[in-house]
Amino acid sequence: MAKIKSKTNGTKKEVIVDAATRLFREKGFKAASMRDLAEAVGVEAASLYNHIQSKEELLQEICFKVANAFNQKCDEIEASGIANIRKVEAILRFHIQQMFNHYEMVIVADREWRHLSDPYLSNYHNQRRAYRKRIAGIIEEGIANKEIKDVDAPTVVLIMLHAVNGIESWHRSKEKISPKQLEENMVLIMIEGLKA
Amino acid sequence: MAKIKSKTNGTKKEVIVDAATRLFREKGFKAASMRDLAEAVGVEAASLYNHIQSKEELLQEICFKVANAFNQKCDEIEASGIANIRKVEAILRFHIQQMFNHYEMVIVADREWRHLSDPYLSNYHNQRRAYRKRIAGIIEEGIANKEIKDVDAPTVVLIMLHAVNGIESWHRSKEKISPKQLEENMVLIMIEGLKA
């Protein structure tokens, strides 16, 4: 039985991915060096390669973990029988909650995925496009059902998905309103404005 | 000898800044090398330094050009005597239009300003914070006047300023609605939802 586990919980690789997430978020993928990462983990740069294959693998892990979370939640919401406007609201709320609980991961995926290389790059890119089309589809159904105002669905998707990125600033601001208040405000502004 | 061709009324430095803007947008500041930039301009890397002082100077130029444009427009709007909700709408419309006409510049400034170094970094950072507070102030006045719904003003600012970044995706999408349509949709969704 090999002891691969680190002190508290999770494999050493997970520790490395966590540190990479923090580092990529604050310096950007290109500007964060493996030596920086090694220092953050408390180890020499060469030692990292006992646990990972490459720097890019770290970015892959981050990007697809985020993508999977959103796709999975979207499956769940789409399967539920609730009204389309409610589905849109649920998706928005999930994005907001992810930005509270795992914002470094989400931000890194959103900002640095372009640095993936090609089997992964186009995979991620396709998933991203498909995800947006999916949400646009829900909105268009809602418009057809007259639950939702007659607006351009892809535009609503753009607004929603980018608006939640603003929560990054909230994390660093001093006078924070509570997460719940922020969520309710966002939903109020973005969903109430949509209702027919 | 290859020579930098200057447009009818633009210095060679402006040609370089324009190419840098394009390059920084598509590869990111760190990933874009001076040799990449030189190739885009049609010149050897060393030759660039006859016109600029450093790579960072290019980023400074981009960031502060964008910041100045927004600050200036905000002065103008604030000075006009229109209702607060109208001011917010005017600011939103200006952001949208800037994202249509100069989106590479705006995106680079928004995404890469962290790579500035310190006199410029904190200057930019302060301007950014001040700008957001300014808009939040207008919104709060509007709430006090009962023109605007009782929402958290900083949250509205976050949503608005980040939502317009979605226009970057519009630039690369195939089935584009017209700029005017997009603008009207955005205003409809984001401003109508605010009105008291």
Place this chain on the structure above:
DNA sequence: AATATACAAACGAACAGCTGTTAGTTGCAT
């Protein structure tokens, strides 16, 4: 209980390539 074995995981040194930038030189238009 002491020893041997096995193997994960750390290390220092080195690599080849790229980074921004400088120096010195040369060509071209005025």
Place this chain on the structure above:
DNA sequence: ATGCAACTAACAGCTGTTCGTTTGTATATT
């Protein structure tokens, strides 16, 4: 002939990564 703007060559430092080796420790054998 003066000077701007291009060139080539080179720099010192950093990049991700590989190599061979050593260390620590959990298990198996004695």
